[in-house]
Amino acid sequence: MKYPVRALLALFVLLIPVMAAAGPLKPVKGSMPASDFVTKDLAGRTVRFNTFQGKVVLLNFWATWCSTCRKEMPSMEALHQAYQNKGLVVLAVSQDQVSASVVQAYVDEMKMSFPVWHDRDGLVGRQYGIPGVPMSYLIGADGRVAYRVTGDYDWFGTEARAAVESLLAAQK
Numbered sequence: 001m002k003y004p005v006r007a008l009l010a011l012f013v014l015l016i017p018v019m020a021a022a023g024p025l026k027p028v029k030g031s032m033p034a035s036d037f038v039t040k041d042l043a044g045r046t047v048r049f050n051t052f053q054g055k056v057v058l059l060n061f062w063a064t065w066c067s068t069c070r071k072e073m074p075s076m077e078a079l080h081q082a083y084q085n086k087g088l089v090v091l092a093v094s095q096d097q098v099s100a101s102v103v104q105a106y107v108d109e110m111k112m113s114f115p116v117w118h119d120r121d122g123l124v125g126r127q128y129g130i131p132g133v134p135m136s137y138l139i140g141a142d143g144r145v146a147y148r149v150t151g152d153y154d155w156f157g158t159e160a161r162a163a164v165e166s167l168l169a170a171q172k
Contacts, residue, residue: 072154
């Protein structure tokens with residue numbers, strides 16, 4: 001009985017770097033519409049994703065306990081600051097099962113100025129089929145998922161900015 005547990009533990013330890021590794025920006029093939037959803041903002045108000053219809057959206061699923069999420073947040077903030085007036089919405093959906101005040105404390109600490117919503121029960125994460133956090137989708141103004149990233153990513157890098165600019169140009 002000890003050996004199967006040890007084997008599983010060893011496999012888990014080996015997979016941790018893979019699960020936490022930075023992921024590439026992958027174009028989504030075919031036509032994948034972004035699903036509408038309803039959840040809460042950090043003030044407890046009901047919010048709906050389709051209020052961003054017609055905008056380019058970076059939809060990011062994350063959690064306060066996730067070190068790779070913490071790593072990518074500054075680049076998401078930089079992207080938000082650079083493109084918010086050009087039509088980009090950065091939206092972070094917390095998958096934390098803690099109170100909104102705990103999530104708000106993290107948002108304040110990280111100086112996140114973009115919208116942050118709280119999917120405390122993980123329903124939206126399940127709806128999107130996220131394998132873990134962080135998980136991000138770059139959605140065009142047409143409502144279709146254009147790119148996805150599993151793992152942390154430099155959202156202010158050249159590749160990300162080029163993808164955002166291309167989607168913004170297509171919006172006009």
